[in-house]
Amino acid sequence: MRRMRIALIIAGLFLASISSLPSFADDVPILSIASSSSTVGAGSNVVLDVNIANVTDLFAFQFDLSFAPGTVSAASIVEGAFLAGGGTTAFIPGTIDNVGGTIAATADTLIGPGPGVNGSGTLAVLTLTGLAPGTSSIDFSSVFLLDSNLTGINSSLQSGSVTVTSTAVPEPNTLVLLIAGMSFLASRFLRKTCFLA
Amino acid sequence: MSVFTSAATVSVPWTPVFPDPFYVSVCSDEAPTSADSALAIKANSKLPGSLQVIPELPASGGVVHCMASHNSGDVNGDGVVNCVDLDTVKASFGKKLGQPGFNPNADVNGDGVVNVLDLSIVARQVPAGTVCH
Numbered sequence: 001m002r003r004m005r006i007a008l009i010i011a012g013l014f015l016a017s018i019s020s021l022p023s024f025a026d027d028v029p030i031l032s033i034a035s036s037s038s039t040v041g042a043g044s045n046v047v048l049d050v051n052i053a054n055v056t057d058l059f060a061f062q063f064d065l066s067f068a069p070g071t072v073s074a075a076s077i078v079e080g081a082f083l084a085g086g087g088t089t090a091f092i093p094g095t096i097d098n099v100g101g102t103i104a105a106t107a108d109t110l111i112g113p114g115p116g117v118n119g120s121g122t123l124a125v126l127t128l129t130g131l132a133p134g135t136s137s138i139d140f141s142s143v144f145l146l147d148s149n150l151t152g153i154n155s156s157l158q159s160g161s162v163t164v165t166s167t168a169v170p171e172p173n174t175l176v177l178l179i180a181g182m183s184f185l186a187s188r189f190l191r192k193t194c195f196l197a
Numbered sequence: 198m199s200v201f202t203s204a205a206t207v208s209v210p211w212t213p214v215f216p217d218p219f220y221v222s223v224c225s226d227e228a229p230t231s232a233d234s235a236l237a238i239k240a241n242s243k244l245p246g247s248l249q250v251i252p253e254l255p256a257s258g259g260v261v262h263c264m265a266s267h268n269s270g271d272v273n274g275d276g277v278v279n280c281v282d283l284d285t286v287k288a289s290f291g292k293k294l295g296q297p298g299f300n301p302n303a304d305v306n307g308d309g310v311v312n313v314l315d316l317s318i319v320a321r322q323v324p325a326g327t328v329c330h
Binding site: 110 | 258283287290291312313314316317318320321322323324325326327328
């Protein structure tokens with residue numbers, strides 16, 4: 001019985017050590033969508049970053065994005081800071097189609113025979129406008145990541161999403177002011193009530 | 198895409214040598230015509246170095262003509278690779294062979310679509326630090 005317990009403990013320790021090892025997937029660059037807020041009111045804008053993580057020698061990229069056209073519309077897409085950190089670039093914002101819900105052929109490349117950039121950062125910044133209540137997935141397709149030999153870099157893709165509420169979501173500062181104002185009015189009302197009593 | 202042809206009297210097997218690197222190609226025992234340009238684009242494949250296998254070669258050798266697209270980056274053929282070449286690729290970006298706006302000169306690697314592969318081939322040959330608007 002005691003031997004069995006020891007064997008189980010050793011097996012448990014072995015499994016724990018295996019699970020803590022970095023997996024192969026940890027080495028693959030991750031292309032993802034990150035937003036400052038996951039919700040936006042109808043008629044308001046939300047800014048999303050197209051990010052890359054753990055990339056080596058990134059020289060150029062291209063991707064398409066899709067979204068729910070009845071829920072959000074694309075206002076703009078501009079170059080992020082990551083690739084431009086490696087030198088001058090030639091950025092192509094791509095073609096926005098708010099009827100079909102796509103942004104096609106957004107691309108960027110470094111200029112010159114030098115190396116690519118390493119690490120993590122923002123490739124592009126996308127601004128969406130909330131149209132009607134609902135949730136829109138933001139998905140990648142036709143992704144190209146090229147190194148400085150113009151060889152493809154494998155990557156893992158992580159979609160994003162934006163939920164549109166029926167009214168504009170108050171900014172945090174606005175919410176704080178609203179709560180402070182309500183508290184002030186409540187305290188005035190309570191003081192007045194106590195005074196009369 | 199800079200398209201050129203090569204003709205030679207050969208024996209089989211034959212290894213024609215084009216400027217390296219290049220993307221190609223169509224070979225036959227007849228002189229190429231204008232219609233062969235589209236055929237070359239459809240048949241394109243990236244090959245390292247020189248062409249090693251040409252199934253179309255006549256078994257006994259003879260005169261063969263090969264069409265190759267060389268990824269020079271000099272899209273407008275003025276002898277220099279600069280922002281004008283990048284702008285030409287950008288103007289046709291995302292277009293596919295047969296679509297309005299497709300510019301075969303911007304399809305530097307001749308794969309039938311103008312994309313980041315073409316843009317980066319040109320960009321690598323523009324001097325470092327160049328600012329293109």
